Amino acid sequence: EIVLTQSPGTLSLSPGERATLSCRASQSVTSSYLAWYQQKPGQAPRLLIYDASSRATGIPDRFSGTGSGTDFTLTISRLEPEDFAVYYCQQYGSSPMYTFGQGTKLEIK
């Protein structure tokens, strides 16, 4: 069973700063099968990144994804006020078929 561990649990930053969020898998993940989502309180998740590094439609270029194997990173180059939210990584694999990380809360410092 693949487990995705996100760190840090909470990240406190100010608008304009750079955010780096980590997602580590318990075993190797096919890069093409790694996605990132943003969720704000009371809202549905929003797809940000698929294929580990491809931005979804309408996602600003300040969001970028990198990584391979067991280590993946979501970077937000310059934080905007609307970027403060919870972020989840997700993998598509074998068991369980779709796994989410536990989330990183990005909060305003």
Added chain:
Amino acid sequence: EVQLVESGGGLVQPGGSLRLSCAASGFTFRSFWMHWVRQAPGKGLVWVSRINSDGSIINYADSVKGRFTISRDNAKKTLYLQMNSLRAEDTAVYFCARELPDSHIYYGMDVWGQGTTVTVSS
């Protein structure tokens, strides 16, 4: 406008049943795989079930296998989740989401509904 709208949530006693629906509009429903994902209060996202475009391939998380049944009606552009033998730990917001199938790339769940709340309590 591309949209998914869930309905059917509510309060149910342990051991009871509920059927959720997810109505799709603004896109070719039959071309997409569909998912149910849930989120317990204050917790993270958990995948529940997936169905392929024509309903011939279905998968479940171990936690719901044997109790939940996913189905779809492409003519009605609607996804369903029949939930039986409900437990307190099934309490959550249930989201439906779509996935564009591809044999080489996982395009992610790119459209989500707003969610419907299921509460299992006596």
